[in-house]
Amino acid sequence: MVGIWVVLGVLLIGGIAGVVLRARNGRIRAAKPVERELPAPVAAALDSDAAVTLVQISTTFCAPCRHTKAILEPLAERTEGLRHVELDVTNQPEVAQALGVLTTPTTLAFSGDGTELLRIGGVPKGPAVLEALDEHLSGASSRPTS
Template sequence: MIGVWVVLGVLVAGTAAGLLLRARNGRISAARKPERELPEPVARALEPGTPVTLVQISTTFCAPCRHTRAVLEPLAERTEGLRHVELDVTDQPEVAQALGVLRTPTTLAFSPSGTELLRISGVPKGAAVLEALDEHLHPVPEQSK
């Protein structure tokens, strides 16, 4: 009888962990305050004329990273003012560490000046990304007085 309770406990714990991970996947969160300068590969990826650059932090053997690329590349191609860059940090973990990235894929949105606008952990949903970046992609002009 104890064996049945152990199996049931493991199933409940596994289900709870799976539901928690699913709920957190693709979640858009507020930008972090910069603690220091941007790592050189990230700073090099930013273009002055592009309002928002999505920097996807990936690793070589990350399957969700491929899904993230499949969402963000077409999104950037069809959205004016949006650019997507993927950085593989497999051989440069210091880049992920400097950005405070703990898992891949993580996508960070940056302004041309290097200000972090938001971050997305896991595979994002295209519509949610556009909604979160709307004010940066389509700034409202100030009213004339």
């Protein structure tokens, strides 16, 4: 009888953990104001001409990273003022550490001057990204082009 309760308890805890992880996937969070110098690869990836640069932190064997790229790259191509850059940190863990990134994919949105605007953990939803960045893209016409 005790074995059944243990199995049910494990299933319940596993189910709750799965629901929590699924809810956190793709969640957009506002950036915390932190004074830090950007790592060189990130600073080099920023486009001062773009209103917002999305820097996707990825690793080589990350399947969700490919899905994230498939969403963000076309979104940036059809949205004025938005640029997408994928940064593979497999051999540069110090870059992820300096940015406070613990999991991949994590996407960071930066303004042209290098200010972090927001973070997205997991695979984002395109319309939600545009909605979250609307105020930052408003000067560049945040409407996707045809």
